[in-house]
Amino acid sequence: MVVLNPPRANHPRDWQPIVNALAAIVGKDGVVRRKEELLVYECDGLTSYRQRPDVVVLPRTTEEVAAVVQVCDRYQVPFIARGAGTGLSGGALPVEGCVLIVTARMNRILEIDLPNQRVVVQPGVINNWVTQAVSGAGFYYAPDPSSQIICSIGGNVAENSGGVHCLKYGVTTNHVVGLKLVLPDGTIVDVGGKIPEQPGYDLTGIFVGSEGTLGIATEVTLRILKAPEAIHVLLADFTSVEAAGQAVSDIIRSGIIPAGMEMMDNFSINAVEDVVATNCYPRDAVAILLIELDGLAVEVSANSQQIEAICRQNGARCIRTATDPIERLTLWKGRKAAFAAMGKISPDYYVQDGVIPRTKLQYVLREIESLSAKHGYRVANVFHAGDGNLHPLILFDNAVPGQLEAVEALGGDILKLCVQVGGSISGEHGIGADKRxxxxxxxxxxxxxxxxxxxxxxxxxxxxxxxxxxxxxxxxxxxxxxxxxxxxxxxxxx
Amino acid sequence: MVVLNPPRANHPRDWQPIVNALAAIVGKDGVVRRKEELLVYECDGLTSYRQRPDVVVLPRTTEEVAAVVQVCDRYQVPFIARGAGTGLSGGALPVEGCVLIVTARMNRILEIDLPNQRVVVQPGVINNWVTQAVSGAGFYYAPDPSSQIICSIGGNVAENSGGVHCLKYGVTTNHVVGLKLVLPDGTIVDVGGKIPEQPGYDLTGIFVGSEGTLGIATEVTLRILKAPEAIHVLLADFTSVEAAGQAVSDIIRSGIIPAGMEMMDNFSINAVEDVVATNCYPRDAVAILLIELDGLAVEVSANSQQIEAICRQNGARCIRTATDPIERLTLWKGRKAAFAAMGKISPDYYVQDGVIPRTKLQYVLREIESLSAKHGYRVANVFHAGDGNLHPLILFDNAVPGQLEAVEALGGDILKLCVQVGGSISGEHGIGADKRxxxxxxxxxxxxxxxxxxxxxxxxxxxxxxxxxxxxxxxxxxxxxxxxxxxxxxxxxx
Structure with missing residues (x-):
């Protein structure tokens, strides 16, 4: 049915007319051509893949993006959009002979509509700015990737990013109601809108998570939520992974939906205690659960008691509950620092992102342990247990030839395991160049x-x-x- | 870019080889050709459009649907899928020279997976059967169109159906996680799956609400929810539409999300009291709100008190609260009977389905009143106030020549008004043949x-x-x- 065009020609091309056309659109200061400046853009958060772009262009408006894309279309040059470059699957990795369209200058919040709970932003707006802009009025933007203080909304849209609160609130696609898009031929089109009920095809839904392969979002209409009256965080420690996994299943079965429910294994606990010394993660625990509840004060309090009971029934030794912001931050501190801690105890780490049905948690964690032993690399598990979104962190040394390939193979085996039990090869990082x-x-x-x-x-x-x-x-x-x-x-x- | 094929030929065709090919797939008893039997299928819930299909075929499996579609593809015959035929926008209306594929025999629940909260059904399964199948274990299926005891899941998927609980729980697309599809060339494809996190394009999302124009869903994987611990229903009556509208806005602004929040105007109140005599809807109220809250008992009780206070601040005269199932049914009785009541006080009625931002509620209701006066037809308003989904019911007599056209024009003016204030021409009924x-x-x-x-x-x-x-x-x-x-x-x- 589909006959695709022949592969792109890889012959050297004359960039000058293209660069001139781009500069005419965005100004000379909006086009980057010097090799040393281009180096910054040769990878995103997945640093093991690198490719220098030929030209970087920094538009400011939808019309400029459309004109830039039209130039690419005319000269048959591949183009790649890049937000903050924090993606972990190489979604913003350049290809040979490409124009990289960087949204850093498209960083304006265009509209805040509190009565209808909508915020319209340019794609270069940082995730966390949205909450900052509306928190005074008692609202927030729910999707919270761990990179939220540096990652951009455009990148979140491309990769359909998640975060610790996805369990209750869903991922980016559940919070994007409309988009202004530049299609690959330079056409500007509006999909969705402020009203969620839109007839016709759900093009907003198909665009979110399409990783830049269908065009570039230049305006994003976000849904914001009312901030909850109360938030509790519980830290429960267990002497077996089975017990912690069973507690997760029992909590979900009870009908309570925590805002987030995270698990860390013994190796991760000790790594973060070594590095950030929270002094509240028990070093001898085989696994801990961090459970955040939000809602009305009465509701949070009732759910908190029930969750404590469920954890104790499953053998939790000690349960700490934090209700004020400072105590909550203390309990979260180790989880938030987990990736950084790995970076301190190992020269390099490779983070994988797979999803499994919650019911397979214990089985999959045991299998990951076997794979870790078989391949000879240590694996730390820090993950969104509530929605079965695993993040195995594989420790290695990139300076040793062959180790990167070996850990990629181990990561691949973990993904195959996820699929085998009925899961997915990506929960929130996207496929990008890494996992296709x-x-x-x-x-x-x-x-x-x-x-x-x-x-x-x-x-x-x-x-x-x-x-x-x-x-x-x-x-x-x-x-x-x-x-x-x-x-x-x-x-x-x- | 798109060059479509020339329009379908309308010349008489020889149906015999097509009928033979279809009978070879589904058996002779699965093919309907007799004119009087075909009459049943000449319209769906939108009875003002009629077109008799040439052939009706009743497959039982995905493979049979695929084979039927392949026959249609081979002979270039348009095909239309039909579930229970309760749709209100003419989405299942036949076209000249078509095969109608009726899913009535595809009525099996294929799998119930309680730990993962999924149910897999064939498209002919009735909406309400899903809840019946899992309610014993404490679960339910959230989307609840008013036709839920007769409408099919396949039709719900096609039209992205809603219901009174959409305010809190979303429409069908929020509860469908995977589909087995037969594409228009007969290819069988799986999109989505049990796990919500799926990389690649969200084809499940684009298929839901595509009204049969992208193929036929033959298996649907649904998300089921844990039944709430408590449910309260409040009935509040107001002496002005403005006050009721303001109460709706204030409730949403408070951060409470009711399971449902319905409004009925004075005309509707009196119509239902005339016909079903609930004896609890005050006949002199200008508007009533019916508000359903669900969740934990403590949460529902706290929210109930707060909503009562908000309604009183906005001048509500009387507030009744129902906490047990029988009392709740009494309060809902009038709302549920509203459409039927219109059928008793008027020979015919035409129901429209538009969406507006909640902030425009008062303005739009006043404008609808003006349009009603201008066109000379009575309009009753019974609708999902919480999400701004209006259902104006226009009363007329189809036996009087010209009245249908006149009310369609009035309905059109109401839709244009919805768009003008930033809304949508369909909330939950779809576009179908009616509103394109x-x-x-x-x-x-x-x-x-x-x-x-x-x-x-x-x-x-x-x-x-x-x-x-x-x-x-x-x-x-x-x-x-x-x-x-x-x-x-x-x-x-x-």
Whole structure:
């Protein structure tokens, strides 16, 4: 059905007319060409992949983005949008011979509509600024990736980012109600709106999480929520992973939906105590749960008591409850510092992002332990237990040749395990450049083909963030191509 | 960009080979051809549009649906899926020379997975059966259209149906996590899954609400929720619409999200008291609010007190609260009977479905009153006030020539008013055949064009439920075509 265009030519091209056309749109100071300045943009938060862009362009408005994209369309140059560059799957990784469109200057909050609980922002606005802008009136923006003080809303939209409060409030797609988009041919289009009930196709939904492959969002309409009256945080420590996992299941079964429910294993507990010394995470606990409850004071208090009882029934030794902001921060401190702590106890770490049904938690954690032993690399588990979103942190030393490849293989085995138990290869970091070779583990050829039908309809020249999400033979092996041809001999789909 | 195939030929065709091919798939008893039997299928809940299908086919499995669709693809016959036929926008209306695929035999609940809170059903399963199947274990399925005891899940998916509890729990799209689909060429594809976190494009989201224009869902994976511990219903009566509207705004502003918040005007109150005599809706009230709260007992009780205070501050004369199931049913009785009551006091009624920002409620209700006076037809207002989803019921007599056209024009004026204040032309009934001429009121040509790009990618022959959602010149006037050509001279898009 889909016949994609031939692969992009890799021959050297004359960039001067392109650079001139871009400078005419955004001004000379909006175009970066010097090699040493371009270095900053050669990777995002996934530092193991690097590719220097040929040109970086910094537009300020929707119209400038549209004009830039039209230049790319005219010269058949691939373009990649980049927000703050904090993504962990290489979604903003440049490709050879590309223009990188950086949204850093598109950092204005365009409208705050409190009665309708909407905020309209440019994509370069930092996640945390939204809450800051409305907290005085008693509102907040729910999705809270751990990078929320530096990551941009545009990047959140591209990767459909999550955070610790997704268990109760959902991920980015549940909080984006409308978008102004620049499509890959430079057309400006509005999808969704302030009102959630929109007839026709849900293009907002398909765009969120499409990782820049369908165009660029230049205005984002967000839903904000009323800040809860009360927040409690509970820290419960367990002597086995099974007991902690059972407590998670029992809490969900009780009908309570905590705002967040995080688990850390013994290795992570000791790593954070070594580095940040919270002095409240018991070093001999096999696992701890951090459970945040929010809502009305009476509701939080009642749920808090019930959760404490459930944890005790499952053998929790000690339960601490924090109700004021400072105590709560203390309990959260270790969890928030966990990734940084790994960076201090190991030269490098590789973070994976898989999802499993909650009911498989104990089994999967045991299997990860076996895989860790088999591959010979230590794995720390710090994760969103409530929604089964695992973040195994694999410790290694990138200076030792071969270690990166080995931990990537271990990470891949963990993803396959997630799929095997009915889970997913990404919870909140996206597929990007990093995990596209694993897409066929989760989706059949015809499932991927259906996504590519949509891709080809919106981006027929495949200029918008190419080589992301979908597997290609160049990186994922000629075998994939051969297999695809065997199954679908009538179509050249990669 | 999109070049659609030429319009379908309307010449008489030889149905015999098609009927034979269909009978070979579903058996002779699965194919309906007798004129008097076909009459049942000539309209759905929107009875003012009628078109008899040429063939009705009743498959039992995904594979049978796929084979039927392949026959349609081979013979270039348009096909339309139909669930229980309760839709109010003519989404299941046949077109000339079509095969109607009725899902009545696809009525099995395939899987109940309580630990993961998922139920997998065939599309012909009735909405209410899902709750019945899991209520013993303390769960329920949240979307509750007023037709829930007769409407099918497949129809709910197609129209992205709502209900009185959407305010807190969202519409169908928020409760469908995965689909097995038959695409318009007969390909079977899986989108989404049991796990909500799915990488790649959100095809589940784009399919829900696509009104059968992208294919047919043959298995639907639903999210079920834990039944709340307590439910309270409050009935508050007001002496002005402004006061009731202000109470709605103040409740939302307080941060409480009721499960449902319905408003009825004086005309509706008297109509239901005349017909069902609840004896608890005050006949002299200008408006009443029915507010349902659910959650923990302590939470519901606290919120109930706060809402009562807000209503009194806004001049509510009398507030009744129902806490046990029988009392709650009494308070709901009038609201649930409202549409039927209109049917008893008027030969016919036409129900409209528009959405407005809550902040515009008072203004829009006043304007509807003016429009009602101007057109000379009585309008009753019974609606989901919490999410601004209006259901004006226009009373008329279809036996009087010209009245249907006149009330359709009045309905159209109400929709335009909704769009003018920043709202939507459909909250939960869909666009179907009924409202597609109003799509350009809400969407620009380029917005619609972007939806059509997706349509054309998935259904290039435009056989899947044609003449729905998108305006066509045949029904919406040649002017639309001329305008489109003027804007996009390179494409024949209608």
């Amino acid at each position: 070779c694993y897409m066929p583990e989760m989706f059949s050829q015809v499932d991927l083909e259906t996504m590519l039908l949509v891709r080809s309809a919106i981006d027929p020249k495949r200029l918008a963030n190419p080589d992301k999400i979908f597997p290609t033979p160049r990186t994922c092996g000629e075998a994939a191509r051969a297999k695809a041809h065997e199954q679908f001999p009538h179509v050249d789909r990669f | 001429c109003y799509m350009p009121e809400m969407f620009s040509q380029v917005d619609l064009e972007t939806m059509l790009l997706v349509r054309s990618a998935i259904d290039p022959k435009r056989l899947a439920n044609p003449d729905k959602i998108f305006p066509t010149p045949r029904t919406c006037g040649e002017a639309a075509r001329a305008k489109a050509h003027e804007q996009f001279p390179h494409v024949d898009r209608f």
